[in-house]
Amino acid sequence: MNWGKFAAASLLLAAVAAGGGMWYAQEYGYYDRIDPTGAAISVTTPAGEQPLTLTDFEGIDADSSPLRWRACARAEVPADAQPFDGATPLIGPRWFDCFDAAEIGADLESGAARAVLSQAEIHPDVDRVLAVYPDGRVFGWHQYNDKTPERGVMD
Numbered sequence: 001m002n003w004g005k006f007a008a009a010s011l012l013l014a015a016v017a018a019g020g021g022m023w024y025a026q027e028y029g030y031y032d033r034i035d036p037t038g039a040a041i042s043v044t045t046p047a048g049e050q051p052l053t054l055t056d057f058e059g060i061d062a063d064s065s066p067l068r069w070r071a072c073a074r075a076e077v078p079a080d081a082q083p084f085d086g087a088t089p090l091i092g093p094r095w096f097d098c099f100d101a102a103e104i105g106a107d108l109e110s111g112a113a114r115a116v117l118s119q120a121e122i123h124p125d126v127d128r129v130l131a132v133y134p135d136g137r138v139f140g141w142h143q144y145n146d147k148t149p150e151r152g153v154m155d
Contacts, residue, residue, distance in 0.1 A: 034059035043081040044117045058098050066123035071140040072098035077132045084129050087115030090141050104131045104139050
């Protein structure tokens with residue numbers, strides 16, 4: 001083997017290793033499962049934040065980004081929960097299979113589910129949003145919020 005082939009093979013191997021490492025970090029590396037016994041989700045109503053009683057809770061979170069939080073559960077959500085306009089479920093890791101962002105997004109568009117504000121400013125500029133189904137299923141994610149005077153949020 002000459003030095004040119006060795007250099008090319010080394011570069012290729014380094015690229016594959018770096019790509020594999022980035023994939024692992026994005027898919028598995030930063031996520032932690034949320035302990036169901038300590039899980040707490042609330043919704044915003046005209047009377048203020050109201051905690052939900054959760055069953056069948058599964059959740060993940062990461063310290064690396066406020067947008068990595070995802071949750072799946074069953075709960076009875078009050079009818080007067082504040083609607084959330086522009087809800088866009090964010091895709092999570094493939095191994096967290098209870099959360100299907102594409103299906104949730106389609107259900108929100110078709111009206112099969114409704115989006116409600118769980119908690120405003122859970123992190124700076126980030127809201128917690130829930131997709132609520134009539135059968136009691138609830139899916140949650142964090143989403144950058146809308147900074148407008150109508151919403152009462154401006155920097």
